[in-house]
Amino acid sequence: MIIKTQKPIATSEITDSLVFKRRRQIIKSLLAITGAGVAPAWASETKPLWDNLTQGDFSAHDLTPTPLELIKNYTNYYEFAFNKEDSTDLAQHLAIDPWSVEISGEVEKPVRLHLEDIVRQQTLEERIYRFRCVEGWSMVVPWVGFSLASLLKSVKPLSTARFVKFTTVHQPTVMPNQRNNAMLTWPYTEALRIDEAMHPLTILAVGMYGDVLSKQNGAPLRLVVPWKYGFKSIKAIVKIELLKTPPLTTWNQATPHDYGFYANVNPHVPHPRWSQNSERQLGSHFFTPRRQTELFNGYGEQVASLYRDMDLRHFF
Amino acid sequence: MMARIDKLWFTTLLAGLIPLVWLLFDIAFDQLGANPIQALHIRLGDWTLRFLCLTLAITPVQTITKWRGMTTYRQMLGLYTFFYASLHLLSYLLVDHAFQWRMIGIDIIESSYIWLGIVAYIIIFLLAISTPKQVKKYLGKNWKKLHRFIYLAAGAGILHYFWQLKGNLVEPLFYLIIIALLLGFRGLVWFTNRQLSKMMIPKSRK
Numbered sequence: 001m002i003i004k005t006q007k008p009i010a011t012s013e014i015t016d017s018l019v020f021k022r023r024r025q026i027i028k029s030l031l032a033i034t035g036a037g038v039a040p041a042w043a044s045e046t047k048p049l050w051d052n053l054t055q056g057d058f059s060a061h062d063l064t065p066t067p068l069e070l071i072k073n074y075t076n077y078y079e080f081a082f083n084k085e086d087s088t089d090l091a092q093h094l095a096i097d098p099w100s101v102e103i104s105g106e107v108e109k110p111v112r113l114h115l116e117d118i119v120r121q122q123t124l125e126e127r128i129y130r131f132r133c134v135e136g137w138s139m140v141v142p143w144v145g146f147s148l149a150s151l152l153k154s155v156k157p158l159s160t161a162r163f164v165k166f167t168t169v170h171q172p173t174v175m176p177n178q179r180n181n182a183m184l185t186w187p188y189t190e191a192l193r194i195d196e197a198m199h200p201l202t203i204l205a206v207g208m209y210g211d212v213l214s215k216q217n218g219a220p221l222r223l224v225v226p227w228k229y230g231f232k233s234i235k236a237i238v239k240i241e242l243l244k245t246p247p248l249t250t251w252n253q254a255t256p257h258d259y260g261f262y263a264n265v266n267p268h269v270p271h272p273r274w275s276q277n278s279e280r281q282l283g284s285h286f287f288t289p290r291r292q293t294e295l296f297n298g299y300g301e302q303v304a305s306l307y308r309d310m311d312l313r314h315f316f
Numbered sequence: 317m318m319a320r321i322d323k324l325w326f327t328t329l330l331a332g333l334i335p336l337v338w339l340l341f342d343i344a345f346d347q348l349g350a351n352p353i354q355a356l357h358i359r360l361g362d363w364t365l366r367f368l369c370l371t372l373a374i375t376p377v378q379t380i381t382k383w384r385g386m387t388t389y390r391q392m393l394g395l396y397t398f399f400y401a402s403l404h405l406l407s408y409l410l411v412d413h414a415f416q417w418r419m420i421g422i423d424i425i426e427s428s429y430i431w432l433g434i435v436a437y438i439i440i441f442l443l444a445i446s447t448p449k450q451v452k453k454y455l456g457k458n459w460k461k462l463h464r465f466i467y468l469a470a471g472a473g474i475l476h477y478f479w480q481l482k483g484n485l486v487e488p489l490f491y492l493i494i495i496a497l498l499l500g501f502r503g504l505v506w507f508t509n510r511q512l513s514k515m516m517i518p519k520s521r522k
Contacts, residue, residue: 071350274430274480275423276426277422277426289414
């Protein structure tokens with residue numbers, strides 16, 4: 001299946017090709033300085049880990065990734081902090097090795113899989129996706145991941161499985177806002193309809209920029225659903241449940257009028273308090289206009305059919 | 317005495333520019349983080365609210381200390397509120413949107429948090445242009461009535477801050493408490509004066 005992905009990108013949108021070309025070098029120097037990103041036991045010892053991954057048809061080859069330093073220092077990881085900077089350091093306390101994922105519910109063979117086994121069984125690919133936050137900013141991330149559909153098929157979903165629920169790790173000792181029960185109901189959960197979960201664009205990411213994910217970006221395993229707002233792409237997943245009925249999801253439960261179950265990127269459906277018509281691209285400069293947000297974040301050709309006959313204003 | 321006050325006046329004037337200089341340094345040395353434009357909005361908005369709180373604090377301080385002659389400082393701080401609010405607005409229009417009016421139009425129509433910002437700005441703008449002595453004289457008693465709207469501007473400004481946040485409400489809550497305390501103080505003074513004058517009236521009629 002050949003799927004044409006992105007529209008051409010205007011020169012003004014391009015982040016910084018120099019930084020992009022030097023990215024491996026930048027990663028290495030960053031690793032050297034911080035000592036962060038130490039590979040877990042299951043990863044190979046030679047670095048960079050995934051240097052020459054194939055880019056599938058679903059990767060947006062023509063998008064220039066946002067510089068890694070920006071991606072690593074602008075995260076919404078509410079378990080650690082309510083701002084976007086503090087989790088860069090705080091998340092380093094998260095214990096991610098060993099890591100296993102429970103897959104259960106409406107499946108023929110419920111399992112608990114070690115992450116190293118999952119990574120060994122699945123085919124890793126580089127996927128360059130635009131990532132659009134519900135707060136009105138976006139970045140372009142070269143994820144390393146594998147198809148969620150492929151993982152789900154390996155546990156043989158039953159025909160009764162209509163939703164897929166994901167749960168973030170519960171580590172209150174290192175996650176201050178879990179410990180204090182602050183703001184949201186913890187642990188964080190998210191969910192997709194089964195057809196969304198099975199869509200070839202939906203991946204589970206284990207890395208970015210050719211290396212393992214940094215902890216603040218969702219290590220060791222996170223969801224990436226590029227046509228939905230970023231909060232759907234749940235971090236540090238420990239549990240995947242296939243369900244008959246739609247589960248409550250964290251933000252939807254907290255403020256249902258603000259955040260719907262679908263949370264598809266849609267410039268025509270504003271948030272109750274702000275417009276979603278445009279977005280600020282990380283890495284763009286002062287006096288650069290904001291980017292016009294695209295329906296389904298530009299992935300309409302691939303996913304619009306999932307929502308045929310649905311009123312997207314109602315199912316926001 | 318006069319010289320000392322002039323010196324203090326001049327120091328306050330300069331101090332009001334510190335946040336701007338600080339911000340320009342941070343821009344020049346790329347210290348505004350991964351989303352510098354957002355950081356710029358927050359920084360200028362924050363300083364607008366801080367100067368607004370300071371402006372509102374002058375009268376209570378004057379009441380408590382019985383130190384006269386602070387109105388010039390109240391005026392200066394008020395004008396600084398207007399100054400930072402104007403920079404905040406300008407950075408939204410120019411730095412963020414590069415005067416792309418269509419996109420700005422859609423953004424404003426669809427964002428209720430911006431409406432609150434506009435309400436607050438219009439009030440602060442009216443208060444600022446009614447600063448000159450001639451205007452004050454012309455407005456007479458209405459000047460004081462007009463300037464009471466500053467509390468409405470404060471409320472709208474804080475709500476403007478609240479409404480653009482996804483979740484974290486700690487910082488705007490801080491301003492809300494300050495403004496509530498200041499307004500509470502004014503209310504208390506008003507109430508006490510009213511009680512006093514009530515007690516006075518029968519006496520004088522005897």
